[in-house]
Amino acid sequence: MNLPYPGAIDCDLHVPAPTIAQLLPYLDDYWRDQIVNRALDRMPFAMMSYPPNAPISVRADWRASQAATALETVQAQALDAFGVQYAIANVIHGCVALHNDDMAAALCRAVNDWLRGEWLEREPRLRGSILIHPQDIPQAVAEIERLAPDGRFVQILILAMGERPLGRRDYFPIYAAAERHGLVIAVHAGSTYRYAPTIVGWPCYQFEDYIAQAQAFENQTVSLIAEGVFQRFPGLKFVFLESGVSWLPVTMWRTDKTWRGARPETPWVDRWPSDIIRDHLRLTTQPFDAPDANAVAQTIARIGSDAMLLFATDYPHWQFEGCDVLPDGLPPTLLRKVLIDNAIATYPRLAQDARGTATIEETIR
């Protein structure tokens, strides 16, 4: 289904990840020396979940772009083609899988400054995600604090599979910083491969890795509920990017069912897990992971909320053809919410932009 009107908010758009050569100007002298003289600049830092030449990583007709610059390509193929008012740019960079926390933090800073300098400064429709290496919490918080004054950064970006489940209290300083600054926590499909991406061991094929992502999101959802993240941070929202949607209703039901019997183990979970999920979790619409319009409609009905879905193109991943970016089966009454209102309600900083003059602090309050 095509977009019915312009002005949508694209909550997951990928600008092409920078090469190390492109990041060098954004690194300090020490890290530039390390990267160049250790020949790390020859490494692609690409995530294994998205092999650059795999068909799914860039749609074929988009790959053949003749535009002079990457910015013009993204403008023509995504921002103009879909007529969006905002698009949130997510850079998935392999630095987050490094074991060297300091190098990872330096590269995250470089990626974020590159995103700001090369994209946000040049295209007013773009908004940014603060890429962090969440395994080093003090440095992650420092990076959030460094960039929070720039209202164009609207969320914090982490991968679905890191070292520990995302509900663990170690991560609370990151969530506190996010809540304090009106930033959303965006969790994108992908793994740092500290562990096998399936719970039963290492798979052989990318096919398996791709399917396993939905189970990782399911595990993270249960972790966030069980650990009481949203009781501690009632103002916080999580957005799952490229999670698919169709797994969610079953997870909600199983979590509710199990909570009724296991409730005393986590007594801070003081209401139905599905209610907490509806209030604090958001999912992007591309890919939806449902076979047809009927299944899409049923999935939405079973979720029991019209506030949870956020429009996304997932550009340039090959999830759809032409401009057929919306899953068939979205109820017409839901369109405006999915395209615009839900994003405004989820992202305090987009709400601030929509309102005009209020400061970020006033909007959060």
Next chain:
Amino acid sequence: MSRHVVCSADELPPGTRRTAFVDGREVALFNVDGRLHALLNRCPHGGARICTGVITGIAQSSGPGDYRLERDGEFLRCPWHGWEFELSTGQSWCDPRSTRLRNYDVKREAGETLVKGPYVAERYPVVVENDYIIIEL
């Protein structure tokens, strides 16, 4: 509405529980430190005989990592799936609006009062000298 003598008070001392058949229903009777409770002996979830469940308190918290057991002795945990019910009302803690364990008014009364009626003694011999447990259906 009818009132039934289900047992002699001596048969349900503090800290004990028992069941009684009343009007075709199996009722679970509890004496928790002198407080009497009577509930249908059938969990509304899966049908477990809840008379064998644990009597305990309710776990409460002000946030992650904070644990408090409050109102000890006021809750019954179903032996099959752990659903928690408030003994005094039969209400489910997780789902008070839709899930409820049928509960009955229950009290202790002297045999002297009972022999005057209008109670249904259910083939239970009542003597003036004893106290009895009465439930109301």
